[in-house]
């Protein structure tokens with residue numbers, strides 16, 4: 001295969017071609033230093049400026065207030081499932097969680113190791129095909145925070161607007177960070193694995209309000225305290241240098257392409273074109289309820305499992321890869337993050353129309 005294909009993978013996912021081209025040169029010789037980006041010391045002035053620039057761009061794009069720290073951590077987004085309650089809860093402390101899919105379920109399981117967890121809403125019985133309205137749950141008065149997953153990668157649902165609560169919000173934004181504006185000041189912690197909207201896997205961005213940094217109990221291991229990483233600007237130990245470098249380049253690409261406002265508009269246009277063909281007849285069926293539909297991951301079914309298998313195989317032959325749904329729900333899923341090109345959407349909707357015509361139910 002000489003040409004790049006349209007890759008609908010849920011993550012790691014497509015990155016901007018410009019970023020990859022620049023990275024391929026910098027892998028050999030970064031910024032005329034004579035050293036490749038993967039070989040350069042994390043304490044060198046060259047790498048320090050990579051990390052500083054990545055943080056500055058993230059702050060600018062998301063309008064992050066001064067009293068928030070940005071951390072670049074390892075251990076995947078999944079490590080935040082325990083780091084958050086480990087740092088913010090403790091015996092006798094409570095938090096409220098919304099169960100809207102696999103990733104919230106996993107974080108609820110971990111949080112229960114550290115405190116009392118109130119699951120105020122669950123759409124599990126409806127196969128996680130929706131997220132709640134604010135009126136559908138209440139947050140316990142003595143909760144430290146309200147935790148939710150802003151976009152459910154597997155089931156293709158998304159909070160169209162962030163939950164409103166008097167309590168501090170904590171959110172896993174792994175699959176929709178930087179895809180739309182967010183009022184960071186409403187949150188205690190926002191975290192996201194980089195591998196969907198920001199870069200490759202290997203780095204997790206944590207945005208945390210600074211008064212929360214020293215809440216961890218005394219016996220918390222050093223590496224698992226937010227404070228440790230905040231005090232050393234994410235350089236307590238060797239950070240994931242190459243992923244941070246790509247994140248910086250991806251953020252620069254986003255800024256040069258109009259920032260969050262422009263990408264939000266483009267993301268909506270891209271997703272609505274796919275939903276339009278899903279809604280145009282009875283052949284394709286979207287998994288998510290209309291109001292809960294994700295602009296990032298579109299989960300859908302065809303009339304039969306055989307047709308779905310044929311659809312996925314024929315799409316791949318035409319350079320439309322990674323359309324198989326997650327094993328927990330089956331069917332098909334198109335993940336179309338920020339860097340997924342508009343031309344790939346055109347190719348997908350044309351393919352969907354032709355497939356329906358050629359393969360009647």
Ligand code: PMP
Pocket residue numbers: 010011075076077078079103149151152153154172173174175193
């Ligand atoms: N949260 C969400 C919303 C995800 O989509 C994923 C991975 N797809 C994770 C958490 C877990 O991320 P990681 O594999 O980096 O631990």
